Amino acid sequence: DAKTTQPPSMDCAEGRAANLPCNHSTISGNEYVYWYRQIHSQGPQYIIHGLKNNETNEMASLIITEDRKSSTLILPHATLRDTAVYYCIVRARMDSSYKLIFGSGTRLLVRP
Amino acid sequence: DAGVIQSPRHEVTEMGQEVTLRCKPISGHDYLFWYRQTMMRGLELLIYFNNNVPIDDSGMPEDRFSAKMPNASFSTLKIQPSEPRDSAVYFCASTQWSGSGWETQYFGPGTRLLVL
Numbered sequence: 001d002a003k004t005t006q007p008p009s010m011d012c013a014e015g016r017a018a019n020l021p022c023n024h025s026t027i028s029g030n031e032y033v034y035w036y037r038q039i040h041s042q043g044p045q046y047i048i049h050g051l052k053n054n055e056t057n058e059m060a061s062l063i064i065t066e067d068r069k070s071s072t073l074i075l076p077h078a079t080l081r082d083t084a085v086y087y088c089i090v091r092a093r094m095d096s097s098y099k100l101i102f103g104s105g106t107r108l109l110v111r112p
Numbered sequence: 113d114a115g116v117i118q119s120p121r122h123e124v125t126e127m128g129q130e131v132t133l134r135c136k137p138i139s140g141h142d143y144l145f146w147y148r149q150t151m152m153r154g155l156e157l158l159i160y161f162n163n164n165v166p167i168d169d170s171g172m173p174e175d176r177f178s179a180k181m182p183n184a185s186f187s188t189l190k191i192q193p194s195e196p197r198d199s200a201v202y203f204c205a206s207t208q209w210s211g212s213g214w215e216t217q218y219f220g221p222g223t224r225l226l227v228l
Contacts, residue, residue, distance in 0.1 A: 043116075043203050043219025044155070087155075099168065100145075100217060102155040 004088045004103055011109040018075040020106050022088030025069040032091055033064060034100070035073045037084040044087065044102070047073065078110045116220035118204050124226045130192040133223045136185055137206030145205040145217060146179055146189050155203070161187065194227045201225070 005023040012018040024033065035047040048055055048062045050071070055062045061074040075082055085105040117136040125131055137144045145160040159169040164181045172179070176195070181187040191198055201224050205217040 038155075041222075043205070043222055044217075045219070046216040099157055099160070101157070104154060 004090055006086075006088050006103065006106045008104065009107040009109070011111055012078050013111050014080055015077055018078040018082065018108060018110070020073040020075075020086050020088075020108065021070065022073070023070045024088070024090045027068050027090050033062065033071050034089040034091060035060070035062065036087045036089065036100075036102075038087070038105070039081075039084040047086075078108075080110050080112065082108065083110045084108060116204055116206055116218055118202075118220040118223050120223060121221060122224045122226075124228065125194055126228050127195055128193045129227075130190065131194045131198075131225060131227070133189040133202050133204075133225070135187045135189070135204030135220060137187070137204070138208075138218055139185070141206035141208045141218075142184070143207045143209065143215075143217075144181060144187050145207075146187070147203040147205065147219075148200045149203065149222075150200045158189070191225075194225075196227045199225055199227050 003026060032049050032051050034049040036044040037047055038044045048057055048060050050062045050064050052064055052068055062071060064071045085107050087102050087105040089100050091100060116138055119134045123131060142163050143160060146158040147155055148158055149155045156171055158171040159179045160167055161181045164184060176193060177191055179189045189202060201222045203219050203222045205219040207215040207217045
């Protein structure tokens with residue numbers, strides 16, 4: 001699976017958009033980009049995933065560049081409850097394995 | 113559904129003792145994963161099962177660790193004998209094959225283990 005690079009920490013003001021970048025320059029054609037987050041002391045929580053098109057759900061939007069070498073997770077109106085560690089994971093669509101390799105993630109602090 | 117259930121939520125034990133962590137996956141899920149999280153190593157996959165069969169245990173640190181899944185609704189992770197360096201948060205997760213290839217993993221609340 002491709003390696004991802006994320007900034008170790010970021011902050012944003014409550015109510016503003018939080019844009020979390022992820023670099024995955026070695027991604028291959030069959031690999032998806034997943035985002036999970038981990039709020040303090042809890043288990044990781046799935047946010048969104050995508051292959052090459054931009055995706056949006058009730059939690060966030062995922063913007064993937066045309067060359068697929070990087071992506072951005074957007075929390076449109078960050079709240080204090082969005083303070084968490086955000087993990088960008090690249091994984092191939094597999095038939096028999098669902099291994100997720102978690103990196104160090106980005107620690108997002110939402111300021112009041 | 114109640115989600116993935118883990119017990120105990122906290123465990124404090126002394127070095128050399130046997131520790132057993134338990135997990136009940138979401139009903140109907142056919143994959144179960146055990147992860148360990150520490151400050152030094154982050155979140156790492158230990159082992160995962162498909163239809164109660166261990167598929168990949170390459171992340172299990174050593175023979176002191178063992179995992180079983182006797183049925184679709186129950187799994188255990190055992191450490192015998194435990195050591196202080198085993199102190200960590202242990203997460204269980206489950207998912208269900210749907211054919212899409214991107215199934216979401218649902219994590220339990222974790223068991224916080226402290227070995228003195």
